[in-house]
Amino acid sequence: MPTENRDDTIAHAPALAAAIPAGHGHVTTGEFKIRARDVNVFYGEKQALFDVSLDVPAKSVTAFIGPSGCGKSTFLRCINRMNDTIPSARVVGSIEIDGADVNAKTVDPVVLRSRVGMVFQKPNPFPKTIFENVAYGPKIHGLASRKDELEAIVESSLKKAGLWNEVSDRLHQPGTGLSGGQQQRLVIARAIAVSPEVILMDEPCSALDPIATAKIEELIDELRSQYCIVIVTHSMAQAARVSQKTAFFHLGKLVESGPTEEMFTNPRDTRTQDYITGRFG
Amino acid sequence: MLTWLSLLFLALFSGAAFMAGRGRALKSSGGSKAKLHSLPNYYGLYAALWAGAPAALLLLLGAAFGGRVEDAMLQAQRPAVVQALTPDRQDVFFSDVSAVAVGQAPSEVTYDGPLKAAFDAKVAEAKRIDGIVSYSVLGLAGLLALAGFLLATPRINTEFRARNRVEGWISGVLIACSVAAVLTTLGIVMSLIYESWRFFESVSPLSFLFGTEWAPQIAMRADQVASSGAFGAVPLFAGTFLVMLIAMLVAAPIGLYSAIYLSEYAGRGLRAVIKPLLEVLAGVPTVVYGFFAALTVGPLFRAFFNGVGEQMAGGPLDGIAQYLMQVQNQMALVAGVVMGIMLIPFVSSLSDDIINSVPQSLRDGSYAMGATKSETVKKVVLPAALPGIMAAMLLAVSRAVGETMIVTMAAGLQAKLTANPLDTVTTVTVQIVTLLTGDQEFDSPKTLSAFGLGLTLFVVTLGLNIIALRIVQKYREQYD
Numbered sequence: 001m002p003t004e005n006r007d008d009t010i011a012h013a014p015a016l017a018a019a020i021p022a023g024h025g026h027v028t029t030g031e032f033k034i035r036a037r038d039v040n041v042f043y044g045e046k047q048a049l050f051d052v053s054l055d056v057p058a059k060s061v062t063a064f065i066g067p068s069g070c071g072k073s074t075f076l077r078c079i080n081r082m083n084d085t086i087p088s089a090r091v092v093g094s095i096e097i098d099g100a101d102v103n104a105k106t107v108d109p110v111v112l113r114s115r116v117g118m119v120f121q122k123p124n125p126f127p128k129t130i131f132e133n134v135a136y137g138p139k140i141h142g143l144a145s146r147k148d149e150l151e152a153i154v155e156s157s158l159k160k161a162g163l164w165n166e167v168s169d170r171l172h173q174p175g176t177g178l179s180g181g182q183q184q185r186l187v188i189a190r191a192i193a194v195s196p197e198v199i200l201m202d203e204p205c206s207a208l209d210p211i212a213t214a215k216i217e218e219l220i221d222e223l224r225s226q227y228c229i230v231i232v233t234h235s236m237a238q239a240a241r242v243s244q245k246t247a248f249f250h251l252g253k254l255v256e257s258g259p260t261e262e263m264f265t266n267p268r269d270t271r272t273q274d275y276i277t278g279r280f281g
Numbered sequence: 282m283l284t285w286l287s288l289l290f291l292a293l294f295s296g297a298a299f300m301a302g303r304g305r306a307l308k309s310s311g312g313s314k315a316k317l318h319s320l321p322n323y324y325g326l327y328a329a330l331w332a333g334a335p336a337a338l339l340l341l342l343g344a345a346f347g348g349r350v351e352d353a354m355l356q357a358q359r360p361a362v363v364q365a366l367t368p369d370r371q372d373v374f375f376s377d378v379s380a381v382a383v384g385q386a387p388s389e390v391t392y393d394g395p396l397k398a399a400f401d402a403k404v405a406e407a408k409r410i411d412g413i414v415s416y417s418v419l420g421l422a423g424l425l426a427l428a429g430f431l432l433a434t435p436r437i438n439t440e441f442r443a444r445n446r447v448e449g450w451i452s453g454v455l456i457a458c459s460v461a462a463v464l465t466t467l468g469i470v471m472s473l474i475y476e477s478w479r480f481f482e483s484v485s486p487l488s489f490l491f492g493t494e495w496a497p498q499i500a501m502r503a504d505q506v507a508s509s510g511a512f513g514a515v516p517l518f519a520g521t522f523l524v525m526l527i528a529m530l531v532a533a534p535i536g537l538y539s540a541i542y543l544s545e546y547a548g549r550g551l552r553a554v555i556k557p558l559l560e561v562l563a564g565v566p567t568v569v570y571g572f573f574a575a576l577t578v579g580p581l582f583r584a585f586f587n588g589v590g591e592q593m594a595g596g597p598l599d600g601i602a603q604y605l606m607q608v609q610n611q612m613a614l615v616a617g618v619v620m621g622i623m624l625i626p627f628v629s630s631l632s633d634d635i636i637n638s639v640p641q642s643l644r645d646g647s648y649a650m651g652a653t654k655s656e657t658v659k660k661v662v663l664p665a666a667l668p669g670i671m672a673a674m675l676l677a678v679s680r681a682v683g684e685t686m687i688v689t690m691a692a693g694l695q696a697k698l699t700a701n702p703l704d705t706v707t708t709v710t711v712q713i714v715t716l717l718t719g720d721q722e723f724d725s726p727k728t729l730s731a732f733g734l735g736l737t738l739f740v741v742t743l744g745l746n747i748i749a750l751r752i753v754q755k756y757r758e759q760y761d
């Protein structure tokens with residue numbers, strides 16, 4: 001997308017988002033949701049990310065792998081501008097979602113984040129009821145004008161997150177009372193409730209037991225048909241199971257990226273090979 | 282003097298015991314430190330402690346309570362001439378005896394005839410008793426020191442665990458210190474209860490708690506007018522409540538909003554300036570707030586209301602105007618507002634801590650949903666911090682209820698049952714101060730009523746603090 005009509009694109013971003021019908025998901029290699037070019041991130045004096053350029057396909061799961069402190073979470077947080085909340089962070093370079101630069105001055109991070117949902121490492125349900133947790137986003141964005149509309153959104157979000165059957169009889173109990181895995185699915189339901197186009201997941205299973213992890217992975221696989229999902233993970237097995245594309249980060253640099261199968265069977269870079277065979281990390 | 286000398290001597294003896302214990306330990310191991318269970322100094326300390334500590338304790342106890350014992354022994358037998366005196370005069374007699382016995386000047390009372398003979402006899406007896414008591418304490422202390430030394434040193438050998446024993450002594454001292462604090466509190470509560478009990482013997486608790494007239498002026502002499510007082514504390518409770526309410530109306534919003542600003546909005550540089558400034562406000566002595574209220578805010582408010590009254594005079598609200606023109610310096614509003622200012626840093630610093638302890642992950646979660654800062658604060662941070670903020674408010678209320686200086690100087694002394702903030706009111710603490718300052722006799726209901734008020738105040742603030750701390754504790758558990 002040429003840069004000169006960037007502003008024009010942003011003005012129409014919500015309309016553009018609406019123009020892509022949900023569930024219209026046939027994955028082709030040419031269809032990219034997110035395009036990042038030469039992204040550099042600084043925390044104060046320290047540079048955390050060096051010249052990262054990456055294309056993230058729509059309606060599929062992209063996994064970021066790499067050792068701790070390699071910059072994969074930092075890059076993830078650039079996509080919905082969560083780094084804005086850290087005063088010392090500075091982002092240089094361009095990240096485009098559907099051709100619109102997220103870092104452009106005209107982009108309101110609040111609007112951006114309603115299109116790009118995020119799930120964190122530790123489940124962080126608000127200290128409210130299960131219903132209120134899921135209704136939080138629709139309420140602040142005014143997505144429902146009537147009570148029954150809100151209830152419908154909450155129900156469908158919880159169903160998509162695979163949590164409805166477990167919580168339908170206790171929607172008005174505190175969300176903090178759920179188990180860790182349930183909390184994480186609640187948080188995913190909360191993110192889905194505002195109908196985002198992209199869902200970012202920052203090590204969503206690292207605080208969960210294997211059974212809860214399996215459920216979340218199953219869920220990610222189901223959500224793939226409707227959303228562009230980016231997942232940061234420490235588990236290479238998880239990356240291999242859930243993702244279609246994998247990007248390997250090391251020391252703030254993107255070492256290589258490609259179809260997951262290819263990355264795990266035939267990595268081009270020796271560093272990638274060393275990491276996925278467990279020689280470091 | 283004798284006590285100090287003997288303590289000095291004891292210290293020397295204990296030092297010698299240290300050297301002896303250390304020497305014995307080294308000797309038993311043949312000069313090798315490695316063969317000893319503990320370092321040599323621990324053996325020395327062990328011997329020194331047993332030689333010095335019990336005897337020193339006895340000497341100190343003797344110095345503290347020896348006089349009492351002597352008095353009790355002296356007064357056990359009272360000659361008939363002395364028994365003929367009134368109880369008050371008997372006390373004077375014996376205090377004069379003690380004074381003369383130690384070479385001090387007696388009171389101006391003269392003793393003659395048989396009383397003089399009894400007086401001289403008692404003085405001689407007092408000197409004798411003093412000798413017996415002090416020398417027996419000294420002798421006993423010497424024996425204790427010697428026995429401690431002789432019993433402790435033979436136990437010293439290479440196997441002996443001197444370090445553990447010395448550490449046992451140290452932990453004993455630490456326990457004693459913490460117990461002292463608890464016992465002091467207990468003592469305060471007991472004396473409060475005891476004196477209140479005496480008060481409630483003459484005034485029924487029901488009429489104290491529910492009576493609406495407070496006039497504790499009991500005559501000093503039986504023939505004075507108004508010889509009986511009224512002890513209905515409701516006007517005091519109402520006054521306290523009114524001032525507290527005004528103070529919280531000032532402190533709660535300002536304190537809370539400044540805490541929200543500081544923790545959520547202020548940049549790091551600004552926060553570094555404002556927070557210490559607020560804390561300086563917390564360090565201002567309340568008496569300074571008191572004269573600020575009495576000399577600055579009071580006249581200011583009075584001038585304001587009088588001015589408003591003059592503007593309105595003759596209009597349709599002439600009644601109110603006439604009232605406003607007569608408003609005095611001392612009013613509940615002044616005391617409440619200044620107390621509120623005093624409480625701002627208290628509320629803001631507690632609320633700031635609580636808001637900061639709301640996990641960052643909740644904020645991140647909210648921002649990631651596309652919530653703005655104010656939505657995040659209103660809908661996520663504040664609800665999460667609410668129990669803690671409630672507790673902070675309760676603690677502030679308990680401080681407002683117990684605050685004394687500001688209300689003493691700015692609220693007034695007259696007990697009135699009113700809800701008018703422009704009226705003078707008086708509070709529980711002010712009444713305690715006025716009842717107990719100056720020379721007072723401590724057996725009339727007038728002064729004892731202060732203890733009744735104190736007990737009520739204590740129960741209320743203790744209850745508030747317990748509730749608040751329970752809430753804070755539960756809140757912490759939720760996020761840790």
